[in-house]
Amino acid sequence: MKISVNYSGDYSAIVTTEIKHKIQTIHHGIYTKKAVGADYLGWVDWPSSLRQDWLKELHDTANDIREKSNVLVVIGIGGSYLGSKAVLEALSKNFHPYNKLEVIFAGHLVSGSYLKQLMQYLNSKEVTINIISKSGTTTEPAIASRFLIQYMEKRYGEQASSRIIVTTDENKGALRSLAIEKGYKRLIVPEDIGGRYSVFTAVGLLPIVAAGYDIAEFINGAKMAEQDFRTLDIENNPAIKYAIIRKHLYDSGYPLEILATFDDKLKYVQEWWKQLFGESEGKEGKGIFPTSVLYSTDLHSLGQYIQDGKRILFETFLLTEKADEDLTVFESPQNGDELNYLSGLTLHEFNHVCYEATSNAHLQGGVPQISITIEQVDEKHLGYLLYFYMMACAFSAYLLDINPFDQPGVEEYKTNVFKFLKKPGYC
Structure with a gap:
């Protein structure tokens, strides 16, 4: 290499x-x-420090998504979506782009037309959503989350909570509190890794492995x-x-x-x-x-x-x-x-x-x-x-x-x- x-x-x-x-x-x-900024240098040795049990949990989560759904909607902006988007676009086919699961991104822009058409499109699919935000209050993904959580609850009722995954701060934040209240599965954004350096964390890895690509090789x-x-x-x-x-x-x-x-x-x-x-x-x-x-x-x-x-x-x-x-x-x-x-x-x-x-x-x-x-x-x-x-x-x-x-x-x-x-x- x-x-x-x-x-x-x-x-x-x-x-x-x-x-x-x-x-x-x-x-x-x-x-x-x-x-300077040493509190955010966690990415430097992150790839070599990844534990096998953590990676197994990620694979198990991806398998669960694919068993339930044929579409994963990833809600995030900036570093919360660009890393996984970059890898997925690089690995995908041009006209049959999805390996095992279709991944759609939301919350990276504010558009009523986009969200409305997305929800209409999802009506014919089985859906899981992954909300990515360290705080949960970043405006653009928070707006998309409000609409899409409502969509999931209206469509799936009590089962909606099993189809919503959040990737957020381990100890604080509005999204963490919401996940605990609703019973959503939680994945962690490391405290010492910022968004644009987070592609090798759960932020970037879950959409990639859910789509069927080899994150073991990516991490290697x-x-x-x-x-x-x-x-x-x-x-x-x-x-x-x-x-x-x-x-x-x-x-x-x-x-x-x-x-x-x-x-x-x-x-x-x-x-x-x-x-x-x-x-x-x-x-x-x-x-x-x-x-x-x-x-x-x-x-x-x-x-x-x-x-x-x-x-x-x-x-x-x-x-x-x-x-x-x-x-x-x-x-x-x-x-x-x-x-x-x-x-x-x-x-x-x-x-x-x-x-x-x-x-x-x-x-x-x-x-x-x-x-x-x-x-x-x-x-x-x-x-x-x-x-x-x-x-x-x-x-x-x-x-x-x-x-x-x-x-x-x-x-x-x-x-x-x-x-x-x-x-x-x-x-």
């Missing part, structure tokens, strides 16, 4: 004595859990990454390397990073990555703005700006070496589309050529580049990749002298919403 990080510039030239010293300090702070990938990225090796540790390159480009006047992929299966990995880095770094007037493109689709839209627009961005390619399924261009007797010159080329190979051509063009246009390459998209490689990003993000934020684990700006908007709506205590 490996992940490679390559830079279009001279990496050795940007690894200064100051950077080396700072990386050593950050590394020590993370692994002694004395860094994360365990391997946990071991590999623990080394203080500035030249060869890809998480540290990525963080150092990002810091150098930021200091060089490139405050915007575009994560580009040619694999549509990874589009929600991009969305998860945006939250991870955006919430972790964007504070105190600092931080790289994370955005994403899907190629070659966006080469026919945003590609123009990337090639010739203002030089404020750098581009990071997320690449896969192997495709799980593919097609080979065949020779046509008529050649009316003039594509016979591609005969014998697989579409994955075409995308790799497209990557090389795009990379070359954008470099000539003055866009600095990083490439991150994994072997393939499966449970183990996804576990490895997501842990890589989490560790790289921690190093990257600490290099900016930022706490990676709070989100004061998010709390600001929530407070304003409560004031505008005249919530008691906020008027």
Whole structure:
């Protein structure tokens, strides 16, 4: 298992004595859990600390869901849904996306139309819901929960409580209290792991295993990454390397990073990555703005700006070496589309050529580049990749002298919403 990080510039030239010293300090702070925000460093050794009895409980819960239901509705926002959504989208088929159970997400937006149509759709299904919230009072999922709990109680009566699972704080919060009152099954959000770092906890794992995917392999990938990225090796540790390159480009006047992929299966990995880095770094007037493109689709839209627009961005390619399924261009007797010159080329190979051509063009246009390459998209490689990003993000934020684990700006908007709506205590 490996992940490679390559830079279009001279990496050795940007690894200064100051950077080396700072990386050593950050590394020590993370692994002694004395860094700023250390109360939320539980994710660092979480994969290797998972107990078999806990994993068995998770599998038993997933089996129970599948016995009762053919749809699981996951209610959550931000880190409460993006991790599992990213993995499910990466592993699913395009037109028959669900392995054993259909997973639908709610509470990640406020839309009467979405909720109304969702409940109409559920009428022909057997349903379980999983409400994910540390507090239970986050507005968007709380609104969805109010409607969907009412729906479940009207439809299933006393049996509704056996079809509602909550993933919440172990010791406090409105959702915990509701679960105890109603008799819902409870899973725990660890106290020392924040939402955007929670994909390897019950928050991310239950929807993935319920859908029929191999969380043992997913966790094994994360365990391997946990071991590999623990080394203080500035030249060869890809998480540290990525963080150092990002810091150098930021200091060089490139405050915007575009994560580009040619694999549509990874589009929600991009969305998860945006939250991870955006919430972790964007504070105190600092931080790289994370955005994403899907190629070659966006080469026919945003590609123009990337090639010739203002030089404020750098581009990071997320690449896969192997495709799980593919097609080979065949020779046509008529050649009316003039594509016979591609005969014998697989579409994955075409995308790799497209990557090389795009990379070359954008470099000539003055866009600095990083490439991150994994072997393939499966449970183990996804576990490895997501842990890589989490560790790289921690190093990257600490290099900016930022706490990676709070989100004061998010709390600001929530407070304003409560004031505008005249919530008691906020008027």
